[in-house]
Amino acid sequence: MTADNKLIMYGDKEFFKNVNFLQENFNVHKPIYRYMDVDSAINFLQTRSLTFVEPSSWYDPFEKRFYNADFSQIPNFSKPKIFASCFTSKPTNEAAWVMYSYFKSGLASKSIRFEFNPTLLYHMLDEFGKMNKVKIIVSNVNYSLTEQTIKALHKTTCKHHLQYFNNFNDDKFVNLMLIKRKAFEYEKEIRIFIIPTSETPEEIVQVFDNIDKLKLVGDNIILTNLIKSIMISPNCTPLETQMIEKQIQDITQGAIKCRQSKLYSSFDPIIIEQ
Numbered sequence: 001m002t003a004d005n006k007l008i009m010y011g012d013k014e015f016f017k018n019v020n021f022l023q024e025n026f027n028v029h030k031p032i033y034r035y036m037d038v039d040s041a042i043n044f045l046q047t048r049s050l051t052f053v054e055p056s057s058w059y060d061p062f063e064k065r066f067y068n069a070d071f072s073q074i075p076n077f078s079k080p081k082i083f084a085s086c087f088t089s090k091p092t093n094e095a096a097w098v099m100y101s102y103f104k105s106g107l108a109s110k111s112i113r114f115e116f117n118p119t120l121l122y123h124m125l126d127e128f129g130k131m132n133k134v135k136i137i138v139s140n141v142n143y144s145l146t147e148q149t150i151k152a153l154h155k156t157t158c159k160h161h162l163q164y165f166n167n168f169n170d171d172k173f174v175n176l177m178l179i180k181r182k183a184f185e186y187e188k189e190i191r192i193f194i195i196p197t198s199e200t201p202e203e204i205v206q207v208f209d210n211i212d213k214l215k216l217v218g219d220n221i222i223l224t225n226l227i228k229s230i231m232i233s234p235n236c237t238p239l240e241t242q243m244i245e246k247q248i249q250d251i252t253q254g255a256i257k258c259r260q261s262k263l264y265s266s267f268d269p270i271i272i273e274q
Helices: 003-010 038-047 094-099 118-132 147-152 161-165 170-176 182-187 202-211 238-252
Strands: 019-021 032-037 083-088 111-116 134-140 189-196 227-232 258-260
Touching: 019 118, 032 038, 032 094, 038 111, 038 238, 094 111, 094 182, 111 118, 118 134, 118 189, 161 170, 170 189, 227 238, 238 258
Parallel strands: 019 134, 227 258
Antiparallel strands: 032 083, 032 111, 083 189, 111 227, 134 189
């Protein structure tokens, strides 16, 4: 029996001993997606490596404000170094097609969406956590707070302060990394965190510090089993789509089919009637 088949049979949260799912009702079978710019997507396929970064490098200042905060007044707490990768449970997200390549031009300004086999992805994380003595946390993002509340949350006068800072520890610190403004609730984001421990091999920590990439897709995992589908940005021209498809087919030897998003397919040239 292959690992993939075994996961279909036993793919409940309890099966992943080294992955901590923060929500009791987190569905490990629910499809999970990740958007990338073209260069990052091709690099992922070539290197079989997923990128994890420190929250300090996140673009949105509201999301990284707590990671960059001064915790010196919190007793018996030392801020851990954590690394995160962002996914989504939403299959169609117009904003995501733009956000991952906003500052680029040409073919590099286009995006690709990967649909992952969720149980196989969590199995990979589970194995990585066990082998490298790191903590793995998976959670839906918290969109319950308004912008004003997030700005005031660090103050004892905020009515939500105790909920987030009472008996503060590493788990509550991660909860702060899951806060995102309510206006972005449409993203349905899922965040995966890797937290080195005192037992983590130094070479793994250095990988994070130097290049922020980890080869989570082991050589024993067939890439075509991990990736269920590949979708190309809806704003690509036919030529751009063909060029991206060729790169993907060359790497995967045609084993993973890809198609262009039909998000804008109904916007053909129109004739204004009078």
